[in-house]
Amino acid sequence: MPDTTTLTVQDALLTLQKFWTDRGCMIVQPFNTEVGAGTMNPATILRVLGPEPWRVAYVEPSVRPDDSRYGENPNRLQTHTQFQVILKPDPGNPQELYLESLEALGIDIRAHDIRFVEDNWAQPAIGAWGLGWEVWLDGMEITQFTYFQQVGGQNLDPVSVELTYGIERIMMALQGVTHFKDMEYAPGISYGEAFGQSEYEMSRYYLDDADIQTNRDLFERYTAEAQRLIDARLPVPAHTYVLKSSHAFNVLDSRGAISTTERAKAFGTMRRLAREVSRLWVERREELGYPLLGADLPPMDGRAVMPPSRGVESPEESYAAELASLAPDVTRRLALEIGVEELPPHVVPEAIEQVRRGLTEKLGATRLPHGSVVVHGTPRRIVALVDEVGAHEPDAETLRKGPKVVAAFGPDGAPTKAAEGFARGQRVDVSELVRAEFDGVEHVAVRVQETGRGVLEVMGSIIADVVSGLRADKNMRWCDPELAYSRPIRWIVALWGDTVVPVSVSGLRSGRTTYGERTEAGPLIEVENADVLLPKLAERDFLVDPAERRESVVAQAHSLAASVGGVIDIEGEAALVDEITNLVEAPHGILGSFEERYLELPEQILTTVMRKHQRYLPVRSAEGALMPYFVTMANGDCDDDLVRAGNENVLRARYEDAAFFYGADLKVPLADLRTGIAKLTFEERVGSMADRADRIRDVAAALAEHVSLDASEGETLSRASELAKFDLASQMVVELSSLAGYMAREYALKAGETPEVAAALYEMEQPRTAGGALPESRPGALLALADRFDLLMAMFALGAKPTGSSDPFALRRAALGVIGILRSQPTLSTISVEQGLRAAADQLRQQGLDVSTESIADALEFVTGRFGQQLREEGVPSTLAGAVQPLAGSPGKAEAVLRDIETVRGRDGFPRLVEATQRITRIVPQGSPAAYDTALLQEDAERALHEKVVALPDLAAGTLPQWADAATGTVPTLERFFDEVLVMAEDPALRAARLGLLQTVVERAPRGIDWRSLHSALAD
């Protein structure tokens, strides 16, 4: 039963409207055509463009046809309610304002675990992206929080902050209900009563009843109308039609009527239109003189804390006098804290390193005395301590270089015009010039006295450089006029002893105020001097040293797991532990549990949800079996029971979904699932997913002909081929597509298939990522190859080659997969890329597709090109790569040759053998026959070579080591031949005989090697 003391859904919406209007936002209405998100309302998507300020909040019922579930799924609705806030420009404290809004909703932000977890937003369809977080309330994502950087392909200046509250999620949590229908929407009216019928009927429309041709027609007309309106320079109605086209597309998509090609084409159209609308909007606003530009926005602090970013201007002059009076050998500790909004976990160590290196290098370039530099960091602060920093640089004398001595004095020793001119320029008498050596040459010079700068000046400048130099893999802008970084930098504490180091970097000023947990009553903390910064942070339980924090995470996790007799596989979960360590400042472990019955689900499902979605550490028994527990790491003190319950609810909902799908899937025979994939469109011109699976089956069989499989492998391949891709029709994979392959293995085993068949089905999806694990079994490898050959050949046949920036079908990854598999499985090295592509082409042709020979050649070139690039990326020298270039179409063979080269390159005589061999390839014209009339060979050297050649085994299909063994002895004879014999004899017959002799040597050597490149490689 809902707790009647909590807000109803409608009260929550009114409360948020009130909250944000009280802070100066205007309220607009939901848009009057279907939108997928509040972002698409023109009050966001257009208003964030251009220089005008804008603060707005509104409710947006957001329609996502794909999320239709007939109202049956407890958490998923085709129309869910977003509450959208746009703050333009960033007011400087959007997180604080947001937290205050949660309090307005009755959420005790001190008791709950509220975290800002990296989640970046990008909508390539409209050329838009931003950086930010998903906000977690006890593990549940309740809000998207984004600093918009670009929209419609335009950089945003100023940057807007977007807050998108997921109302249903927040209210289900607050009301403690497990199905959206059970929420109290209004007093006495449940959400289901209010919207249940609509949810069902609209789901029916989107999933079953929407007329496909009608929606195709609508899409065409909407996009055409949008274009017409762009041409008429009317961005507002044009945008409306972009939205309508987007909705029509979504309807088609949820009806399963969009092929990959169509998707790419439609996205292209919509992207172009959206960009043009954006551009036009800004133009129009400019023509209108940016009407809102003069709007005077008051600061948005109110009750919400303003981070200590706007430190008072430091009174630099007064410090200068004070410093001057200090003894030259005074040293004090320097403390620097760079306060940021939550950095993504992987950025924290990078930031620490950047600050450490920056301080070290920049201090090193000054004369300021200083001790060691130690840097720590959490997601919210990078803290550096430098011991024994002196008050001043010592004064110094330097020489300023003048003309060379030879030019400075005449033969008479008198200063030349050049010397005089230099002295005049330096405002010294020519008699004051001294001599000094620069780069080994004697010049005249003047002595210049440099007065040492004070610590505040030096450090102020260094810190400003360090702060403004911070960069991450993805950087963003916020309200600061110049800075750019992973997340906003909000404050700087810089103290030398008890003195503030005045730092001024763009809009930031340093001070002595640091910032505790935002949810504390009084989060701003005065720092008296550099020595107390760390202790003061430690008082708040902030573990700023990552190592210490990680230890705490591990210790707490161990201890919590031990309390239920379990362990945490810290080594296996190392990456997750690292991530968790950098998600919190004050790790506070909480043990949660879930119902044991969920353990019946495949482990992959359970752990995927725990790790990827929730960042929970799975608890295992000593034997390694999963236990029904998890450890989550909250940030700082909270109400453990409350936070535990919240996290458990989130996990339960996720597992409940998964259990439902899993159970439903197990009831369906594999054959039915395999039949079911006929309903999944792969690409309309190349049929359904079932057509594709059929092709994969047959291509795999064709490839197997080049390989000697044993009987058992043959049976495995045959059975796995029949089932290929069946799991794509399972509800679990439809829901969590990353489980494709995993579920195939799982369901195959449950259905009584052999472990080998299950493994092959699993392996056919490998490698899952660039550099991911490769198939181990040969049947799996053959299926994986067939899968990728089919994809590549189909797309090339359709002319859908990747372009520089666009690779919608992930053909690069497919090519790399082919190469990786062939390189990893020596026994498959007999398979060439061309064979695979031709086999795929055969199948496509049998299904009626026109596959041109050009497209096969193109595909082949594409794959071999990837191979070359892969070798370069692996650091293989280009010469070495060039040596196997002739084998680029057989990556397995190329790989073998590369290994062989490593094996033999150090052997005595091998380089000379290679040199001799490549010398032949330089001399002998291409196409010369490997035959000669021995009678014509009369000179000793050529007769000697002839005898050696006759004894050479034919290793054309052999290996380099074999060749080295066999041919190294021939090298002296060859060298003598080159020394003594004129190959290019005037007599054509003789010339042909000598060339034939040499060519015979090369032809007996292993094929596929570029000897000249190999020669260069050995020289590297």
Add this chain to the structure above:
Amino acid sequence: MPDTTTLTVQDALLTLQKFWTDRGCMIVQPFNTEVGAGTMNPATILRVLGPEPWRVAYVEPSVRPDDSRYGENPNRLQTHTQFQVILKPDPGNPQELYLESLEALGIDIRAHDIRFVEDNWAQPAIGAWGLGWEVWLDGMEITQFTYFQQVGGQNLDPVSVELTYGIERIMMALQGVTHFKDMEYAPGISYGEAFGQSEYEMSRYYLDDADIQTNRDLFERYTAEAQRLIDARLPVPAHTYVLKSSHAFNVLDSRGAISTTERAKAFGTMRRLAREVSRLWVERREELGYPLLGADLPPMDGRAVMPPSRGVESPEESYAAELASLAPDVTRRLALEIGVEELPPHVVPEAIEQVRRGLTEKLGATRLPHGSVVVHGTPRRIVALVDEVGAHEPDAETLRKGPKVVAAFGPDGAPTKAAEGFARGQRVDVSELVRAEFDGVEHVAVRVQETGRGVLEVMGSIIADVVSGLRADKNMRWCDPELAYSRPIRWIVALWGDTVVPVSVSGLRSGRTTYGERTEAGPLIEVENADVLLPKLAERDFLVDPAERRESVVAQAHSLAASVGGVIDIEGEAALVDEITNLVEAPHGILGSFEERYLELPEQILTTVMRKHQRYLPVRSAEGALMPYFVTMANGDCDDDLVRAGNENVLRARYEDAAFFYGADLKVPLADLRTGIAKLTFEERVGSMADRADRIRDVAAALAEHVSLDASEGETLSRASELAKFDLASQMVVELSSLAGYMAREYALKAGETPEVAAALYEMEQPRTAGGALPESRPGALLALADRFDLLMAMFALGAKPTGSSDPFALRRAALGVIGILRSQPTLSTISVEQGLRAAADQLRQQGLDVSTESIADALEFVTGRFGQQLREEGVPSTLAGAVQPLAGSPGKAEAVLRDIETVRGRDGFPRLVEATQRITRIVPQGSPAAYDTALLQEDAERALHEKVVALPDLAAGTLPQWADAATGTVPTLERFFDEVLVMAEDPALRAARLGLLQTVVERAPRGIDWRSLHSALAD
């Protein structure tokens, strides 16, 4: 500048949401496809169907493409903001709740003049209607208030109350701004800044840039999808597509792309779909078990007053004892008050009369002593007083009829079985039977004593009958389970002396509580006894006597007008004065003024706005010239200055609009306006309005050939024909289409046309209504005829005949116009309907339309049929109408004959003349020649007749009076002929001669008369 202490627009929206949620409404979001009104949101249009309760409130930005004005018009927007409330069922006090919501918006409802002015809502396109009001705030319509009666063709049970606040209007008034853009939307953001660009661009789209073919295609696809979804039994998505089709239609309409035929067809489609959606929704809800049926809605009184409708159950028994003790001759006054929500003005006198007649008749049917019955009434109460009503009916003795005496006693005088049976049945001894005469026949009978009933029983029953019997032209239902009336009946005061007469009628119970102005602090008033009801109402300044109220209206108006040296044309404004009298209970005159410069506008504009829109009495100088003043009649005390200012603002805005249009129109040459009507589609298959005007011009010229116009008339017709309909292109007429013709006259005069031309252009639109004024000049009449002949012929040619319930082109009115003009202009009587239709057909054919001869015949039959019907409706006896039936195609001639009949019907001998004439028509077979061989006529009687006939003048083209003069003398001779001569002689030659003789008589008589019918008519 806006008054910063008043609410911003967004605050107002939040305030209303808060207000209604506090009273148990749920809040939903605006619909996510374009709707023309909040009504169309499924939260209204679907949820009002079926039995489930529903209380909802929401904002609805309502899109009306036709109202697009590029944001330039101060009051009109293509998207305006409605705030919509649905209370289902009617909570019993919706007006009170509504007034409280105005207070929540900061409106001082005591200081302002707030009135509920009849405004009924009907949307035939969705089979929906309701009765209610527009709510006036100081003369400005701020809210639509409707009791929904039917939606989707379904009767609603329970009835829903719909409140639709016009947010922009309310907020412009509250903020005191004169242009919507100047409203403060949010702090520091004006409405124009927030929405101005969108308003401009969407106006551009709707007026200029929407692609017509695209929107036609969209319309087709939307309606098709709606139908598919109906077939799939999914009312929710089906409704969405009905809305989308409606919007597409509106876009086409605002682009001027919808012909009358298309409109009719599209409306037909949308109506059908809407009805099916409604039906389906109810079916689906029933299948779902009406999920909300159990919802327990609390009463919605709160602070709002509940009208005294739910009087306590009257303690009937206790009264009975008390009454029994009263002396039989005690009489007391009876007072009855039936409290209603504001009746439409025209209903008030009807209601008074119904109550008066009901009480009088029903009291007359009892034996209760009573004095005179006096009934008064206001829009909110009907008050009846009956003096000297006795406490009891006297007891009475009646006779109950038995068998006839002859059957009751045998020959022996002993009672028969019949008498015994009757006595037994009546439970008396047979000896107690008496004899009494019934209808002149003696029966046996028994004496029955009837005990008189008490006054409470008698009056309770009578009053219940009177209340439940109240009916108006349009009746509605509300929360009462059984009653139906013009507006809800909310309370009954019924007192006999100081005793409550217990009345129970459906949900109402009588009491002694009456109800003052709703805006008073304590509006409920105890009435101690019947004598004080009127005085207590008078204390509130309620003038319940309509005559007294009218006097007060007149006196105040006179006095206010006199204060500025003006007068009110009470006689000329009599209908308006009557209306005003019944719009208020306590007339409170306020004099307002407007800027003198508006007097430059044509009077018709000024007075139309004052009378029709505002119910203001125009103030005139003694000479009859309009003065810049008006009198409005507020209801009861208010802040005169505030109310005056509000009304002046409303009028100023309306006049400002008008002045703008007028000024703009005057700048355009008439020829350009005439050219401009080419852009107005009349009907796509018969061209533009310009094509139609061309045809009218040429038809008028053709008709003029049948009439002898003088030279000046000819010139007038020629010039006026060239300009016909030009004013339809003027902005003023586009805005206020009822001014068509008026503006033509006005603009023609201003442009220097002759007064005659101006008059003709004005008259061509006459008659404007059934029974309206007809053209006076012949050029005007010819144009008016041509206009209507063209319309009729065009539509019949297209096959668009009116059907029983549908006459979208108002062809009935056109036909009646033709008949009216021809009947009113004797000098045009030479024009026949057929001539007119043929002339119109010629023009249509010249413009390429295929006009079949059948369609001309059909049109002719249609018009002549109307003529017959018109005569019947005028009370012309069917025989008399039959007499001129042969002239139905020439209504002018028919009219003349009818007048002639009236002239001569009383003359001596005329009836005999007619009888004789019709006798001839009975005898002589049709087609007999009017010639005979005189030689064959030998008998005296026939020779005498021959002589008379020879002397008869030929009056075939003459009139009846001439015929009477000429032929009456022949009658005796004719009668003798009939007496003495056997017309049907056996000798064929002789028979032919006699028939020829008789036929000659008829042929000399005026043509076009059906003598047999005339004979019957004279006999009537």
